[in-house]
Amino acid sequence: MTPPPSLLTDxxxxxxxxxxxxxxxxxxxxALRVVRGQSISAVLGPTVLFPVRLRQxxxxxxxxxxxxxxxxxxxxxxxxxxxxxxxxIRFGTGLLFVVATCALIxxxxxxxxxxxxxxxxxxxxxxxxxxxxxxxxxxFAALAIVKLPPMQLPGTVNRAALVLLLLAxxxxxxxxxxxxxxxxxxxxxxxxxxxxxxxxxxxxVAAIQRSxxxxxxxxxxxxxxxTDTWRELCxxxxxxxxxxxGRSADLVFxxxxxxRRPAVLAVLVDSATxxxxxWPSDAAAKGRRRARGPRARIxxxxxxxxxxxxxxxxxxxxxxxxxxxxxxxxxxxxRVRHRGA
Amino acid sequence: MGCGAGNFAAKGxxxxxxxxxCCERCPGATVAVTSTIARRxxxxxxxxxxxxxxxxxxxxxxxxSATPAHLYRVVxxxxxxxxxxxxxxxxxxxxxxxxxxxxxxxxxxxxxxxxALRPGDDVVLRLRPGSPGIADxxxxxxxxxxxxxxxxDDDALVVSAGATWAKAAxxxxxxxxxxxxxxxxxxxxxxxxxxxxxIDVIGVQRGGVLQGLIPATSQPPYRSDRVPVPQSASxxxxxxxxxxxxxxxxxxxxxxxxxxxxxxxxxxxxxxxDRAAGFPPGHAPAYRDLPYLAVGxxxxxxxxxxGASWTFPITGCAPVARLFNDRCLTxxxxxxxxxxDLTLASFVALGGELETGCFNTTLTIGR
Numbered sequence: 001m002t003p004p005p006s007l008l009t010d011x012x013x014x015x016x017x018x019x020x021x022x023x024x025x026x027x028x029x030x031a032l033r034v035v036r037g038q039s040i041s042a043v044l045g046p047t048v049l050f051p052v053r054l055r056q057x058x059x060x061x062x063x064x065x066x067x068x069x070x071x072x073x074x075x076x077x078x079x080x081x082x083x084x085x086x087x088x089i090r091f092g093t094g095l096l097f098v099v100a101t102c103a104l105i106x107x108x109x110x111x112x113x114x115x116x117x118x119x120x121x122x123x124x125x126x127x128x129x130x131x132x133x134x135x136x137x138x139x140f141a142a143l144a145i146v147k148l149p150p151m152q153l154p155g156t157v158n159r160a161a162l163v164l165l166l167l168a169x170x171x172x173x174x175x176x177x178x179x180x181x182x183x184x185x186x187x188x189x190x191x192x193x194x195x196x197x198x199x200x201x202x203x204x205v206a207a208i209q210r211s212x213x214x215x216x217x218x219x220x221x222x223x224x225x226x227t228d229t230w231r232e233l234c235x236x237x238x239x240x241x242x243x244x245x246g247r248s249a250d251l252v253f254x255x256x257x258x259x260r261r262p263a264v265l266a267v268l269v270d271s272a273t274x275x276x277x278x279w280p281s282d283a284a285a286k287g288r289r290r291a292r293g294p295r296a297r298i299x300x301x302x303x304x305x306x307x308x309x310x311x312x313x314x315x316x317x318x319x320x321x322x323x324x325x326x327x328x329x330x331x332x333x334x335r336v337r338h339r340g341a
Numbered sequence: 342m343g344c345g346a347g348n349f350a351a352k353g354x355x356x357x358x359x360x361x362x363c364c365e366r367c368p369g370a371t372v373a374v375t376s377t378i379a380r381r382x383x384x385x386x387x388x389x390x391x392x393x394x395x396x397x398x399x400x401x402x403x404x405x406s407a408t409p410a411h412l413y414r415v416v417x418x419x420x421x422x423x424x425x426x427x428x429x430x431x432x433x434x435x436x437x438x439x440x441x442x443x444x445x446x447x448x449x450x451x452x453x454x455x456x457a458l459r460p461g462d463d464v465v466l467r468l469r470p471g472s473p474g475i476a477d478x479x480x481x482x483x484x485x486x487x488x489x490x491x492x493x494d495d496d497a498l499v500v501s502a503g504a505t506w507a508k509a510a511x512x513x514x515x516x517x518x519x520x521x522x523x524x525x526x527x528x529x530x531x532x533x534x535x536x537x538x539x540i541d542v543i544g545v546q547r548g549g550v551l552q553g554l555i556p557a558t559s560q561p562p563y564r565s566d567r568v569p570v571p572q573s574a575s576x577x578x579x580x581x582x583x584x585x586x587x588x589x590x591x592x593x594x595x596x597x598x599x600x601x602x603x604x605x606x607x608x609x610x611x612x613x614x615d616r617a618a619g620f621p622p623g624h625a626p627a628y629r630d631l632p633y634l635a636v637g638x639x640x641x642x643x644x645x646x647x648g649a650s651w652t653f654p655i656t657g658c659a660p661v662a663r664l665f666n667d668r669c670l671t672x673x674x675x676x677x678x679x680x681x682d683l684t685l686a687s688f689v690a691l692g693g694e695l696e697t698g699c700f701n702t703t704l705t706i707g708r
Contacts, residue, residue: 048562052532055562111559114668121569195632200609230381230635231607233706237384254388267387274380276387 010159012148014166015141016077018174019093022138023070029120030063045117046103049110069093082150090146097139104132122180130177137173194234194257201229204236204255211264213253220244220251220268220280234258244268244277378654381637412649414468415597415686420481425456428476430466439466439476448696449481450545450554463546467689480695484546485557485590486515487661489565490536497550500540502661517542519553530556537564539664543698557587557698558667565664582631584680585669586642586702587662588688588695599690600656601640602682604663605631631680632706641705642681646672647692653683669699680704 047055047062069092076086104116108127115123116131123131154160175181205226208214220242227250228239234257242251248271256263268277416437418430428439447455449462458464458481467478488502491514498517517540519527531540539561542553563569589602634640636655643650659682669675681702685695693700 196630198608198633228377228380230637231609231633232385232635232638233632237381237388239384250384252384252388254385265388267384269384269387274383 007162009149010154010163011166012145013151013163014170015145016073016148016151018167018170019138019142020070020073022174023066023073023093026118026120027063027066027070029122030059030066030117033120045115045123046100046107047117048114049103049107065096069096077151079150086150087146090142090148094139094142094146097135097142101132101135101139104135108132119180122184128179131179134174134177137177197257199231199236199257201226201231201236201238204229204231204238204253204257207255207262208238208253208264213264213266217251217266217268217279220249231257242268244270244280248272249277378637378656381635382639382654411470412651412690413470413692414473415689416466416468416476417597418464418466420458420460420462420464422460423456423458425454428455428458428464428466428479430464438474439468440474442469442475442477445477445479447479447481448483450552455479465685465689465695478689482545482547483543483590483695484551485541485543485588485695485698486517486551486553487541487557487587487589488515488539489661489664490534490538490540492536493534498534498540498553516550517544517553518550523552523554527553527556530558531560533560537566539565539661541665541698543696555696555698558665558669561664561666568664569666580705582680582704582706583645583675584677584702584704585667585675585699586644586681586683586688586691586693587669587679587699588683588685588693589659589662590685594656594684597686598656598684599651599653599687600684601642601653601687602657602659602662603631603634603638603640603655604659604680604682605633606655606658607633607635634706639707640681642683642687642691643703643705644691644693645701645703647700649691651687651691653687656684669701671697671700673701675699675701 047058050058069089072085072089073093075081076089100118104127107114107116114127116127117123118131118135154163221240222243223241225240226238227241228237230237236255236257238253238255240251240253242249250269250271252267252269254265268279269275270277416430416439418432418437420428421431421436422429426441428441430437430439441455445455447453447458449458458479462481465480465483466476469475469477486500486502488500491499491501493499496518498519500515500517502513502515519542523544527542528534531538531542534540541557542551542555543557544552544554546552561568586601594600634655636657638655639652640655641650641652659679662679662682666678668678679699681704683691683693688700689695691700
């Protein structure tokens with residue numbers, strides 16, 4: 001005879017799907033590595049407590065155990081396969097988490113530098129107390145429901161609400177204890193700032209050659225081949241050889257690696273002394289003739305291609321860029337390829 | 342084309358091929374890199390804050406060219422004479438005498454008293470901050486080999502100190518011998534001493550061979566040509582980067598050079614090893630959550646264990662450091678792997694103990 005529903009049975013009903021989800025999620029994340037052609041044991045975790053020759057076998061065995069207990073918990077949750085088999089599966093699940101907790105404690109003291117590997121590559125952060133507490137809590141939950149009667153759907157709205165409340169509370173507790181959640185959120189909200197993007201010098205040179213700075217000072221360039229180029233965070237610097245009053249000079253451009261209207265700065269430097277040189281008057285005059293109005297006035301060595309005084313984002317200021325900039329960059333790339341062809 | 346400059350070619354108007362600033366593999370790279378660092382700093386300063394034309398500025402590298410008073414200084418040389426109070430170093434330019442503090446310690450494969458050092462030992466001497474003639478620490482014949490095992494010849498390991506281990510002809514090779522009394526200690530941390538796996542050991546240099554005594558880290562479980570794909574970065578660039586700082590033992594660099602190698606140089610003109618190994622730009626194994634910088638960029642490196650910090654110039658890429666995904670355990674666990682590969686002098690200046698191999702660090706860019 002099924003006992004009447006109580007808070008304890010509601011608590012137990014929540015544990016079974018949660019435990020199954022944790023086990024199957026752990027197994028799936030490990031299997032995902034195999035699908036991607038990576039070693040299942042490379043995730044490390046407690047497998048490093050074993051000799052090298054046994055690590056692969058232990059990792060595979062752990063994955064199989066997680067799969068078996070996860071499926072078993074779901075299969076024995078109802079009335080059809082309940083009874084002794086359900087108790088055995090739940091006890092086995094509890095035992096697995098107890099062993100895992102002990103292994104994590106040991107691993108934390110022996111190798112504090114590696115992750116638990118609980119959810120594959122998402123669990124690469126060093127083991128924290130939260131991870132150990134999570135494993136211990138799951139062990140407690142599994143052992144607490146060994147004698148639980150078969151699951152049944154909530155009969156009333158109040159009971160359904162209570163079950164949902166318990167589920168939400170437990171999910172929140174698990175999320176708070178899980179560093180993996182942060183990794184998942186990072187991947188979902190993936191956007192690559194310009195500091196991390198691979199952007200070749202050709203884009204910067206194309207931006208320079210489109211800029212008003214280039215139109216003003218191109219006459220100073222004695223060789224179209226840059227003598228040096230380097231990139232620092234979101235800025236790329238390009239140096240062209242130049243001449244100033246018969247002396248060797250360097251024309252330095254700095255381009256902000258942005259797709260729409262990148263800021264382009266320029267300065268003329270004496271090659272021998274490193275002194276900043278004033279722009280030659282004839283070049284400035286040419287620039288004034290080509291550009292119209294105050295936008296092309298040259299009063300300072302550093303100006304944007306639009307003629308206004310440069311207000312570059314300082315190198316220490318970082319601006320993440322979103323999807324629109326990716327799309328804009330694609331258009332720039334397409335234009336560059338078209339022109340190159 | 343020479344190193345450091347004049348190594349950029351343009352084809353036509355839009356197609357540009359950057360062959361880049363050469364790294365530590367070019368002959369005479371030290372001079373070229375120093376010149377590059379100075380010029381790039383000046384160019385950058387001129388672009389963002391142009392001084393008055395009358396001011397005039399010379400090609401002087403600021404920061405990293407001198408050790409401040411509150412940091413340790415390093416002197417290297419060969420011991421000519423040693424007593425419990427005085428240590429005499431000699432080189433081609435003459436002899437220098439250093440007073441040893443009463444609590445001075447030494448290392449040659451293990452801790453010992455300074456008077457146990459022998460004439461002829463190559464020693465790295467740490468001088469007290471602000472006291473140029475007083476030494477409190479000495480490391481004799483210390484060396485470090487970090488790289489991919491190329492082959493095992495009897496009891497010797499031939500190690501490639503570059504990412505191009507498969508094309509060994511292009512990368513320098515180091516020989517490591519692990520003596521029987523250190524074998525157990527090494528193999529606990531480096532169980533795979535087979536070709537293709539990584540090794541990082543500290544020991545005593547004898548001739549051209551390193552006697553490996555101390556494992557500097559734990560061996561990654563993967564081969565060096567199968568480095569796991571690092572996670573991509575997202576969101577805002579953090580104000581500082583935390584991780585592990587290590588030191589390297591490079592025959593290409595003179596002792597006393599202050600600088601840092603950085604694992605994420607701009608792929609288009611960064612690491613000579615990447616091009617030699619045939620990696621397309623951006624596809625070499627490297628941290629994808631480190632911002633791209635270049636030779637000449639400045640890094641404020643802070644030792645989280647001692648609190649010391651100083652700004653060093655980036656002098657090259659760290660082709661081996663980025664293959665490790667380990668953690669430094671010197672004072673707590675570093676939140677990530679190797680983010681800075683310091684020269685020996687820089688490591689000691691920040692208070693690092695050479696035999697421990699690493700310290701937890703925080704990097705700040707562009708100061």
